[in-house]
Amino acid sequence: xxxxxxxxxxxxxxxxxxxxxxxxxxxxxxxxxxxxxxxxxxxxxxxxxxxxxxxxxxxxxxxxxxxxxxxxxxxxxxxxxxxxxxxxxxxxxxxxxxxxxxxxxxxxxxxxxxxxxxxxxxxxxxxxxxxxxxxxxxxxxxxxxxxxxxxxxxxxxxxxxxxxxxxxxxxxxxxxxxxxxxxxxxxxxxxxxxxxxxxxxxxxxxxxxxxxxxxxxxxxxxxxxxxxxxxxxxxxxxxxxxxxxxxxxxxxxxxxxxxxxxxxxxxxxxxxxxxxxxxxxxxxxxxxxxxxxxxxxxxxxxxxxxxxxxxxxxxxxxxxxxxxxxxxxxxxxxxxxxxxxxxxxxxxxxxxxxxxxxxxxxxxxxxxxxxxxxxxxxxxxxxxxxxxxxxxxxxxxxxxxxxxxxxxxxxxxxxxxxxxxxxxxxxxxxxxxxxxxxxxxxxxxxxxxxxxxx
Amino acid sequence: xxxxxxxxxxxxxxxxxxxxxxxxxxxxxxxxxxxxxxxxxxxxxxxxxxxxxxxxxxxxxxxxxxxxxxxxxxxxxxxxxxxxxxxxxxxxxxxxxxxxxxxxxxxxxxxxxxxxxxxxxxxxxxxxxxxxxxxxxxxxxxxxxxxxxxxxxxxxxxxxxxxxxxxxxxxxxxxxxxxxxxxxxxxxxxxxxxxxxxxxxxxxxxxxxxxxxxxxxxxxxxxxxxxxxxxxxxxxxxxxxxxxxxxxxxxxxxxxxxxxxxxxxxxxxxxxxxxxxxxxxxxxxxxxxxxxxxxxxxxxxxxxxxxxxxxxxxxxxxxxxx
Ligand SMILES: Cc1ncc(C[n+]2csc(CCOP(=O)(O)OP(=O)(O)O)c2C)c(N)n1
Ligand SMILES: [Mg+2]
Numbered sequence: 001x002x003x004x005x006x007x008x009x010x011x012x013x014x015x016x017x018x019x020x021x022x023x024x025x026x027x028x029x030x031x032x033x034x035x036x037x038x039x040x041x042x043x044x045x046x047x048x049x050x051x052x053x054x055x056x057x058x059x060x061x062x063x064x065x066x067x068x069x070x071x072x073x074x075x076x077x078x079x080x081x082x083x084x085x086x087x088x089x090x091x092x093x094x095x096x097x098x099x100x101x102x103x104x105x106x107x108x109x110x111x112x113x114x115x116x117x118x119x120x121x122x123x124x125x126x127x128x129x130x131x132x133x134x135x136x137x138x139x140x141x142x143x144x145x146x147x148x149x150x151x152x153x154x155x156x157x158x159x160x161x162x163x164x165x166x167x168x169x170x171x172x173x174x175x176x177x178x179x180x181x182x183x184x185x186x187x188x189x190x191x192x193x194x195x196x197x198x199x200x201x202x203x204x205x206x207x208x209x210x211x212x213x214x215x216x217x218x219x220x221x222x223x224x225x226x227x228x229x230x231x232x233x234x235x236x237x238x239x240x241x242x243x244x245x246x247x248x249x250x251x252x253x254x255x256x257x258x259x260x261x262x263x264x265x266x267x268x269x270x271x272x273x274x275x276x277x278x279x280x281x282x283x284x285x286x287x288x289x290x291x292x293x294x295x296x297x298x299x300x301x302x303x304x305x306x307x308x309x310x311x312x313x314x315x316x317x318x319x320x321x322x323x324x325x326x327x328x329x330x331x332x333x334x335x336x337x338x339x340x341x342x343x344x345x346x347x348x349x350x351x352x353x354x355x356x357x358x359x360x361x362x363x364x365x366x367x368x369x370x371x372x373x374x375x376x377x378x379x380x381x382x383x384x385x386x387x388x389x390x391x392x393x394x395x396x397x398x399x400x401x402x403x404x405x406x407x408x409x410x411x412x413x414x415x416x417x418x419x420x421x422x423x424x425x426x427x428x429x430x431x432x433x434x435x436x437x438x439x440x441x442x443x444x445x446x447x448x449x450x451x452x453x454x
Numbered sequence: 455x456x457x458x459x460x461x462x463x464x465x466x467x468x469x470x471x472x473x474x475x476x477x478x479x480x481x482x483x484x485x486x487x488x489x490x491x492x493x494x495x496x497x498x499x500x501x502x503x504x505x506x507x508x509x510x511x512x513x514x515x516x517x518x519x520x521x522x523x524x525x526x527x528x529x530x531x532x533x534x535x536x537x538x539x540x541x542x543x544x545x546x547x548x549x550x551x552x553x554x555x556x557x558x559x560x561x562x563x564x565x566x567x568x569x570x571x572x573x574x575x576x577x578x579x580x581x582x583x584x585x586x587x588x589x590x591x592x593x594x595x596x597x598x599x600x601x602x603x604x605x606x607x608x609x610x611x612x613x614x615x616x617x618x619x620x621x622x623x624x625x626x627x628x629x630x631x632x633x634x635x636x637x638x639x640x641x642x643x644x645x646x647x648x649x650x651x652x653x654x655x656x657x658x659x660x661x662x663x664x665x666x667x668x669x670x671x672x673x674x675x676x677x678x679x680x681x682x683x684x685x686x687x688x689x690x691x692x693x694x695x696x697x698x699x700x701x702x703x704x705x706x707x708x709x710x711x712x713x714x715x716x717x718x719x720x721x722x723x724x725x726x727x728x729x730x731x732x733x734x735x736x737x738x739x740x741x742x743x744x745x746x747x748x749x750x751x752x753x754x755x756x757x758x759x760x761x762x763x764x765x766x767x768x769x770x771x772x773x774x775x776x
Binding site for chain 1: 480483484485504506507508509510511512535538574575576577579718748749750752754755757758764768
């Protein structure tokens with residue numbers, strides 16, 4: 001009774017009234033019309049009808065339609081939490097046939113290969129950092145389905161803004177193992193000429209904006225990019241990945257609010273993997289995760305099992321449709337678990353138990369779940385697995401060795417791209433550097449680098 | 455004790471001696487990503503040593519609020535490179551709180567710690583030395599230690615100073631620098647430079663990691679060029695100790711200032727301008743700056759980018775032969 005009356009008073013939280021039946025589709029009450037330039041009325045200021053005088057609140061700042069004579073606070077626990085949308089159970093069984101995305105054997109096999117390839121690349125590069133061959137690395141262990149499931153549902157031209165743990169999205173689009181390794185080595189074939197730390201990938205060809213370490217910065221940029229797409233009417237959306245930790249940055253608030261008020265076709269994709277380095281989610285926020293913030297911003301939101309690649313696919317596909325057709329942002333929260341250490345600089349055994357990690361590794365791994373599905377279908381077996389593991393490892397090792405052999409770029413490249421053209425003061429500094437290094441050449445690692453023209 | 459342990463020790467003393475003191479920031483509970491707060495939560499409790507949500511503007515502003523309300527706040531920003539979301543709170547709020555209220559309100563109880571500087575592989579966002587940005591802000595104190603003994607005394611001074619202080623810790627020194635750090639409670643004066651190696655020919659000015667490079671260069675210059683350098687560690691970048699440096703340069707007639715941050719608008723520019731004003735008639739050569747180039751901090755080009763000993767050595771030859 002109390003519950004019901006609170007809920008009635010709270011239009012902003014009205015989705016949650018029926019938490020048990022809540023699902024992504026049930027909230028998709030959107031205008032499917034394309035965005036038009038002039039005729040969109042401001043959303044929050046419903047015109048005041050002069051013709052009848054009804055005693056309801058007229059304040060311009062809320063959606064409230066009713067008064068209350070009871071002093072009641074909106075409690076944070078008025079509903080049981082947004083449910084987690086899934087398609088398969090942990091054994092890879094489709095739970096509701098209507099939710100089966102019906103992907104072809106070829107497509108599913110490709111998804112599986114990309115997920116496992118990412119996993120193999122991670123193992124090799126993690127190990128190579130331990131051996132001192134690259135300076136740093138971050139694995140994607142446990143989050144493979146969030147990358148591949150979402151990337152597969154996008155249009156490859158949709159612009160992606162990532163955080164740093166989304167290498168699978170790039171692999172899906174065709175960024176090669178050698179591209180990844182070249183970036184990690186900072187060799188002559190790295191597009192950014194070795195300027196950034198490993199895993200800071202970027203690709204114009206695959207519409208993936210180069211990674212930046214400062215957290216949260218990509219979110220409001222994604223809103224801006226989406227606004228630009230909307231104006232260009234190119235039928236594309238922007239995909240923005242971020243961690244549940246980064247969601248605490250002020251930029252995240254700006255991003256969601258801008259996207260909502262400016263009707264930007266952007267998907268905010270939170271990878272909620274339980275940790276921000278050592279910080280567990282209980283120290284990060286007190287609400288019901290990140291998805292619960294959607295209604296607060298006037299944005300549809302969905303929570304999904306990030307270890308279920310088909311659920312990821314369905315949600316992203318539908319969200320993309322809503323975003324592009326309705327010109328609006330959608331918030332996706334993928335629940336998953338960071339199986340690896342935060343990075344090669346981290347030892348997670350200091351702050352979480354091995355049992356906890358084992359649970360996710362053994363009981364709920366996104367790769368095993370998809371494999372169960374494929375085996376059930378008769379699309380995969382142990383021999384194929386063995387064969388593919390050998391083959392994928394070979395591909396990774398070949399790319400690795402090729403990238404490792406390449407030289408580092410010419411040190412002159414330290415000075416380019418600061419501006420569109422190298423200004424005079426930087427030309428002078430470059431000459432000074434070259435003069436100095438030539439004079440003291442035995443003290444600089446010139447052999448590892450390409451030579452400059454003198 | 456190494457540098458991170460001496461900082462832990464300083465915070466331990468601050469927490470023990472001041473019941474209002476708290477220590478917080480991203481990943482601080484489990485000891486911090488550089489292990490500077492290890493053991494403090496267990497010793498002082500989770501309400502005094504705690505994790506914050508991941509927001510630097512939040513961390514700084516929370517610290518300002520605590521300080522305004524009378525607490526001693528020691529806030530950790532995980533990397534100096536990530537201090538910028540808190541820039542507005544530092545520049546427009548912390549630095550101006552006292553001035554704009556006629557001392558009715560102030561946040562002098564706030565100290566912000568942040569690891570800074572090159573480590574060999576940090577690239578754009580794990581290497582920066584942003585001290586000059588903050589040295590441009592009246593109302594702040596900016597301090598950078600070069601080793602464990604100094605770090606402990608200076609951090610305790612910052613924590614107890616009645617002005618908001620920014621304490622940049624050269625992260626490459628966390629484990630590498632080891633000294634016999636006294637266990638007792640002690641402070642070192644802020645805004646007081648330290649003359650390390652006395653000399654008569656050239657004054658070398660630096661702070662943090664650069665001081666170690668300068669000392670090595672001074673040694674080299676002595677052996678190879680028979681030049682005697684006087685090395686000065688500024689310790690506090692704002693407000694800095696003009697008198698100690700000017701006195702030295704009046705004696706040597708030559709001054710080189712070196713830092714990792716880009717040369718243009720780096721703090722070296724301030725030192726050079728002030729010294730040519732204070733010591734003009736004593737100067738035998740222009741004040742030289744050896745600094746990072748005017749590019750973002752590059753990953754694989756770091757060896758070429760750094761104001762290393764060979765670039766500093768070359769500068770000494772230049773001022774001697776001017
Ligand atoms: C502005 C900023 N502050 C702090 C950091 C340091 N840092 C790097 S990753 C990280 C944790 C991020 O956690 P989350 O967003 O949950 O992503 P996950 O690593 O779990 O994928 C932190 C604190 C940073 N890179 N940028
Ligand atoms: Mg996380």
